Amino acid sequence: MLGYLIRRIFSALFAILIVITVTFIFMHAIPGGPFQSEKAIPPAIKANIEARYKLDQPLHIQYVDYLSHVVRGDLGPSFKYRGQTVNGIIAERFPVSMQLGLMTFAIAIIAGVGAGIIAALYQGRIPDYVTMFFSTIGISVPSFILGTLLMYFLAFKWGLLPAAMWGTPQHVIMPAMALAGLPTAFIARLTRSSMLDVLNQDYMRTALAKGLPRWRIIWVHAVKNAIIPVITYSGPLLAAILTGSFIVENIFAIPGLGKHFVTSIYNRDYTVILGLTIFYSILLIGLNMFVDFAYTLVDPRIKLTGGKE
């Protein structure tokens, strides 16, 4: 178990190194730089600034220099926003994205699993058709359209929720719903099909023959089995929600990390691009590791040994 953990951490570090290298190369391959703008800067000043951020040095020197800072946990200063560090930007903006992400995740899991179970239990009857109808819509409507529709009805027409911005708990609800549309629909379908499969298994007949009450047959004997594919999906899902919320953050003018990531690419804000990429990679790898552990809690057949048994 410990050996497995150490191996996992090493391979994670290796993966992150590759991510840094590739991002570094691509970033410098795009034309332009952080200090280019429409307004021509006198070449002397530009050279001066570039020297301050060591941009005048050869790439491999910059690369090594950057790595040595990253190892110490320092992602460097922002090139665009004077006086801000990348660490500072993450610390300030990630909590916003995380709140939004966790809310979205909670909605997707609770509503998706719930709807999937109900659809499976009422297979071929009205609750099933209703659930599948909405899940088809949820899968096909993109988050920005859902977000705009929600904004129109919930905010402008009925005035139930604030239209945009951030700050109070009410501000989280609408963007979270917009983001949760697709994963909820997907999880509902996943849960439904997995639940239908489980309901036909021999051990369900055994549970029935034992005289167990219906709630126990469904919630203990069936759901614990049916939930396994949802757990597999939930790791990448959480990562995708946390990293991919920039469109919704833009629509709702939420000061989150996703929005800033996109801006930083336009700005060629080298350190921010690199820093956020590293941060997201660690998040992704960490979540996947967490899912692997969560598995062992639900499915006793899975043992974390990492190799052949």
Add this chain to the structure above:
Amino acid sequence: MGPLLTVNDLHVEFKTYAGIVEAVRGVSFELQTGEVMAIVGESGCGKSVTAQSILRIIPEPPGKITGGSILFDDEEILSISERKMRSIRGKKISMIFQDPMTSLNPVLSVQTQLTETLCRHTGMNKHEATRRALELLDLVGIPAPETRLRQYPHELSGGLRQRVMIAMALSCDPRLLIADEPTTALDVTIQAQILELIKEIKDRLQMSLILITHDLGVVAGLADRVMVMYAGQVFEMGTVDEILKKPLHPYTWGLLRSLPRLDMTKGQKLIPIWGQPPDLLQRFTGCSFLPRCDYAMNICVREIPEAFGLHRVRCWLEHPQAPQIERKTGGTLK
């Protein structure tokens, strides 16, 4: 005292895309306390459906018990509430299934699966139930029960899993145990052990047993009576000796020639009954065995045979006016 179980004219149907499958067509039998009845018959003849009807665990839909009566302990199983039925399942009547590899829940520990039945039916708390579970594992001959209790089904061999299933079925001292091919999925040596266990427990606990099997050796060794089924009907019914030594129905003759027995001598061949079992979507106007019967007569085409005599043999050959013929059972059983 009357019989423990009386099944009368049971009918079970399944709605399928192709039409209505009449899986059980008027099955009737009685079972006394402490008695062992074997059900034999070709695959698909309705053995499992009959057994599952007694516990009312036919998947519904597509299945439905459309008629008849099942009296258990003077109570009409088919008309009591689902709630009442749940208090009978696993307590008064319990069931062991064919495949122990798939019949236990893979994500629940042996302990959970054993104690949940006990807690549900006996009002024991978790602690008492665990103690009882240990006794049960010991009763069914599982070594190191403390370790096994904490394990999950995938950590046990097929034989051990079937023992756990048996322990589970016995946990509330049922009056009737239904074993649906309890050894079919196991290797031969394990089969013998499990059968020995069932036999021993049945004698010790004084319960009735319905045993579905394809193995005539098991029938000979365990059963008091045998019910022979074909196409959802009872074709013949009698004591073990009568059915194995003096079977009356041509289908039973064929069945005896086609099924393996533990006491078979080497080189003795199994002769399958030629042809296919009928499609249960159809209604019959004559005998359902007609197309495969070597002794078919004119009347067999026109009319469904009644159940003749004490053994309820569904065959026109048993009619007083039928011609006398020689039986071809292919060797006798000891």
